[in-house]
Amino acid sequence: xxxENEDSASSKNEQHHNFVExxxxxxAHGLFKELQRGIYKEYITEQDNLTTLRGKYLINENLKYNxxxxxxxxxxxxxxxxxxxxxxxxxxxxxxxxxVKNKKLLKQCELVFDEVNYRHFDINNLKIHFHRLNxxxxxxxxxxxxxxxxxxxxxxxxxxxxxxxxxxxxxxxKFIGKIYQDIDATxxxxxxxxxxxxxxxxxxxxxxxxxxxxxxxxxSKDDLSVADKYQMFV
Numbered sequence: 001x002x003x004e005n006e007d008s009a010s011s012k013n014e015q016h017h018n019f020v021e022x023x024x025x026x027x028a029h030g031l032f033k034e035l036q037r038g039i040y041k042e043y044i045t046e047q048d049n050l051t052t053l054r055g056k057y058l059i060n061e062n063l064k065y066n067x068x069x070x071x072x073x074x075x076x077x078x079x080x081x082x083x084x085x086x087x088x089x090x091x092x093x094x095x096x097x098x099x100v101k102n103k104k105l106l107k108q109c110e111l112v113f114d115e116v117n118y119r120h121f122d123i124n125n126l127k128i129h130f131h132r133l134n135x136x137x138x139x140x141x142x143x144x145x146x147x148x149x150x151x152x153x154x155x156x157x158x159x160x161x162x163x164x165x166x167x168x169x170x171x172x173x174k175f176i177g178k179i180y181q182d183i184d185a186t187x188x189x190x191x192x193x194x195x196x197x198x199x200x201x202x203x204x205x206x207x208x209x210x211x212x213x214x215x216x217x218x219x220s221k222d223d224l225s226v227a228d229k230y231q232m233f234v
Contacts, residue, residue, distance in 0.1 A: 023147060024096045028105040031089060031140040035112045040085055040134045043077040050074050085128055085137060086116045092144040094118065123148050172215040173203045180206055200234065 047058070049065060055076025062073045090113045093106050100106065123145060130138050177189035188205040204211035212231055218224060 021100045021102075024100050025102070025105065027096070027140065027143045027147060028093075028109055030143065031137075032105060032109050034136055034140060035109060037136070039081050039112055040083070040137060041079050041081050042083045042133070044080045044083060045075065046078045047073070047075045080115075081113070082116050085134060085141070086113055087119050088121055088126070088128065088141065089113065089137075089144065090116050090118055091121050092148060095148065168215045169213070173213040176211065176213050177204045180204060180211070 047061070049071045050073075051071060053072050054074045056074060058073045058075055065071075065073055090110065093110050093113075097103055097106055097110075126145070128141065130141075174189065177187065180187040181189070184206055186207055190201070190203060192199060192201045193205060193210070200210075202210045203213045214228060216223075216228075
């Protein structure tokens with residue numbers, strides 16, 4: 001994922017509720033930066049019943065629809081923002097909105113697409129052609145697609161990868177805590193407890209025991225740190 005320094009800085013300055021939100025906000029920052037340079041438009045072929053001639057006169061349609069009125073059925077090219085690329089970005093923004101606390105930036109991007117029709121996309125069968133006029137949007141497109149597909153790492157050459165990073169100590173602690181909560185609903189995960197004048201913050205407290213979890217690769221008892229030994233002894 002290509003990130004500019006200001007993207008990383010803006011992410012650090014914001015209070016995000018979870019790791020997914022960090023990535024969504026980074027996507028929104030990158031997209032909004034390109035939208036400020038100008039929204040992508042392309043010529044779209046339209047057919048409509050108009051009061052004046054525009055583009056190509058359609059003989060069959062005029063005989064069918066305008067036999068008794070004065071309108072002209074035409075086919076013409078409209079330089080429009082309502083194209084497939086912008087429709088995809090609008091779909092992505094609306095998909096990401098429920099997953100973020102701070103919706104301001106995504107809403108700002110969404111407002112730019114006010115003339116774009118919303119449509120649902122099958123992201124597994126999506127093909128968008130990039131050329132010199134829309135190439136600057138390619139990074140934002142690929143970032144959004146990776147988020148939508150929830151990619152897992154693929155460590156092969158020329159394969160795009162996307163990984164969610166977790167603190168394994170915290171994940172293991174919550175995993176063990178959830179198992180105990182299934183057994184005993186009174187189990188508390190991460191809570192401070194007083195032992196006389198001694199304050200401890202055990203990982204897991206049950207009715208009959210206190211549990212501290214560690215996620216470490218240990219080959220023998222000699223690999224245990226002194227701090228870990230003290231904590232287990234307590």
